[in-house]
Amino acid sequence: MSWTRSARAVLAFLLLVLLHYTVRPLLGWRTPVDFLVIAVLLSAVRVRPGAAALIGFCTGLIADSLTPSAFGAGALAMTAVGATASWLKAVFFADNIVLHGFFFFVGKWAFDIVYVTAERRMHGVGLATQLLLWSPLSAALTAVVGVVLLLMLRPVLEPQSA
Amino acid sequence: MARAVRSGTRVDTVLLVACCAMALLTTVLPLNLREAIASGLRRTVVAPLVTLQQQAERGRSAFLSREATTSRLDSVSLRNMQLSRLEGENERLRALLGLGRQLEWGFVSAEALRGGAIGEDHTLTLTVGSRAGVAAKTPVVAPEGLVGMVRTVDPSTSLAILWTHPDFAASAMSADRSAYGIVYPHLSESGRAEGVPPERYLLELRGVAFRSALKSGTEIVTSGLGGVYPAGIPIGTVLGELQTSEGWARTYLVRPAVRPPDVSNVIVLLPKKLEDQSIEKIWRSAASADSAARRIAAAGDSIARRAAEDSTRAANTAAARRAADSTARVASDSARRPPARGDSARSPVRPDTPPAGARP
Numbered sequence: 001m002s003w004t005r006s007a008r009a010v011l012a013f014l015l016l017v018l019l020h021y022t023v024r025p026l027l028g029w030r031t032p033v034d035f036l037v038i039a040v041l042l043s044a045v046r047v048r049p050g051a052a053a054l055i056g057f058c059t060g061l062i063a064d065s066l067t068p069s070a071f072g073a074g075a076l077a078m079t080a081v082g083a084t085a086s087w088l089k090a091v092f093f094a095d096n097i098v099l100h101g102f103f104f105f106v107g108k109w110a111f112d113i114v115y116v117t118a119e120r121r122m123h124g125v126g127l128a129t130q131l132l133l134w135s136p137l138s139a140a141l142t143a144v145v146g147v148v149l150l151l152m153l154r155p156v157l158e159p160q161s162a
Numbered sequence: 163m164a165r166a167v168r169s170g171t172r173v174d175t176v177l178l179v180a181c182c183a184m185a186l187l188t189t190v191l192p193l194n195l196r197e198a199i200a201s202g203l204r205r206t207v208v209a210p211l212v213t214l215q216q217q218a219e220r221g222r223s224a225f226l227s228r229e230a231t232t233s234r235l236d237s238v239s240l241r242n243m244q245l246s247r248l249e250g251e252n253e254r255l256r257a258l259l260g261l262g263r264q265l266e267w268g269f270v271s272a273e274a275l276r277g278g279a280i281g282e283d284h285t286l287t288l289t290v291g292s293r294a295g296v297a298a299k300t301p302v303v304a305p306e307g308l309v310g311m312v313r314t315v316d317p318s319t320s321l322a323i324l325w326t327h328p329d330f331a332a333s334a335m336s337a338d339r340s341a342y343g344i345v346y347p348h349l350s351e352s353g354r355a356e357g358v359p360p361e362r363y364l365l366e367l368r369g370v371a372f373r374s375a376l377k378s379g380t381e382i383v384t385s386g387l388g389g390v391y392p393a394g395i396p397i398g399t400v401l402g403e404l405q406t407s408e409g410w411a412r413t414y415l416v417r418p419a420v421r422p423p424d425v426s427n428v429i430v431l432l433p434k435k436l437e438d439q440s441i442e443k444i445w446r447s448a449a450s451a452d453s454a455a456r457r458i459a460a461a462g463d464s465i466a467r468r469a470a471e472d473s474t475r476a477a478n479t480a481a482a483r484r485a486a487d488s489t490a491r492v493a494s495d496s497a498r499r500p501p502a503r504g505d506s507a508r509s510p511v512r513p514d515t516p517p518a519g520a521r522p
Contacts, residue, residue: 018211021218022218025222026219028219049174051174056181062207064188066212068197076186079178079181079182
């Protein structure tokens with residue numbers, strides 16, 4: 001990956017992190033859009049699995065710093081999602097919008113499953129409701145927003161060669 | 163080539179395992195350690211993001227509370243409007259109180275109710291009637307001057323006409339008694355004096371002898387000649403002369419002392435009071451009624467001020483006494499106690515705390 005492409009990818013990543021801490025609290029929805037998962041997934045498919053795991057770990061740790069009671073759960077979930085996305089990038093290499101949407105959906109849902117499990121705060125009906133209702137809804141919304149952002153950022157992430 | 167790929171895969175695996183291990187480790191760290199790491203991150207790397215998030219959340223809550231804020235602002239504005247109205251009413255009532263003190267006897271105060279219907283522009287319903295001694299053709303006055311006259315009396319209410327009523331007429335004179343005439347409501351805009359702005363509520367002083375020229379600003383009062391209104395009640399001030407076809411008398415436009423929209427509480431002079439010659443002196447000095455009201459208000463204010471000063475003085479005395487007591491107690495305690503260690507001053511020991519080194 002060239003310097004220019006790396007810089008653009010880093011800028012896109014930072015932009016998504018900023019969106020996570022500005023747009024998300026502004027909307028205040030019950031099923032929030034997870035811009036951090038989108039950022040990690042978009043970065044993970046451009047780097048090797050080890051680097052993707054590191055990116056995921058650092059991003060998760062930043063997110064965890066605001067929820068000390070679940071400290072580490074986000075880092076673990078982001079590491080897993082980042083590394084897995086990087087390994088599976090061959091599957092999603094095809095330039096298909098629906099496939100990308102599915103990629104974001106699965107990524108967010110998987111993140112929630114690992115996070116809630118590692119957090120060990122929810123049990124029984126609450127856990128089931130979270131994982132089978134709110135998480136899929138949030139994942140769906142994240143997928144839609146992720147696809148829209150991907151279309152908007154495509155000129156930045158994959159510039160046309162002259 | 164194959165070795166490089168294998169090496170890269172190994173590095174990836176090592177990184178992944180290391181990250182997973184660190185993440186798992188952070189989940190099982192003691193709470194205070196986790197909080198310390200999280201706090202460190204919040205104060206350094208995440209600080210700008212935390213600020214952004216706080217501002218976004220503040221923006222959202224401001225957006226959500228905008229309706230409540232607007233309605234609160236509306237109620238404050240409404241209350242403010244009511245406050246200025248109440249201040250005006252309070253001022254008028256104080257003036258009325260002052261006038262009542264000046265009159266001393268032979269009057270009843272009443273609330274003046276105005277009907278909003280057509281034809282009721284020039285009448286007032288008063289909340290006193292014949293049971294209170296009110297009779298027909300008795301004057302209705304306000305602290306500023308003449309309001310009108312009682313026309314119909316019922317046991318508990320009465321109907322009065324304002325000076326704006328077409329039937330109103332009062333014998334009047336200048337305050338220095340140099341000119342006499344009869345005051346009527348000014349019902350048309352025609353024949354307006356030069357330089358006088360158009361106004362709805364004005365009076366005319368008609369039949370003034372041609373030799374008696376009145377200057378603008380001359381005070382006009384009742385003359386007492388008609389038998390209805392006692393002498394000396396202010397009617398208004400001269401605005402200017404009206405040009406009329408009569409060559410033998412002058413007519414003046416008069417700005418009334420009482421504006422009908424401002425009338426809410428009035429005083430009805432009872433028939434026996436009309437024979438009292440002292441009424442003339444009451445309004446002679448325009449400031450007398452006001453000054454009486456002001457004296458009452460000032461008395462109330464000074465009592466409140468005196469009470470506040472007394473309570474402040476008592477509080478200061480008590481505080482000084484407490485300070486003196488505590489100083490004396492500290493002095494006597496420290497005289498008995500051995501010299502304190504440097505750290506004991508920073509962490510005072512509670513009386514129920516066991517001494518250091520003691521086992522439970």
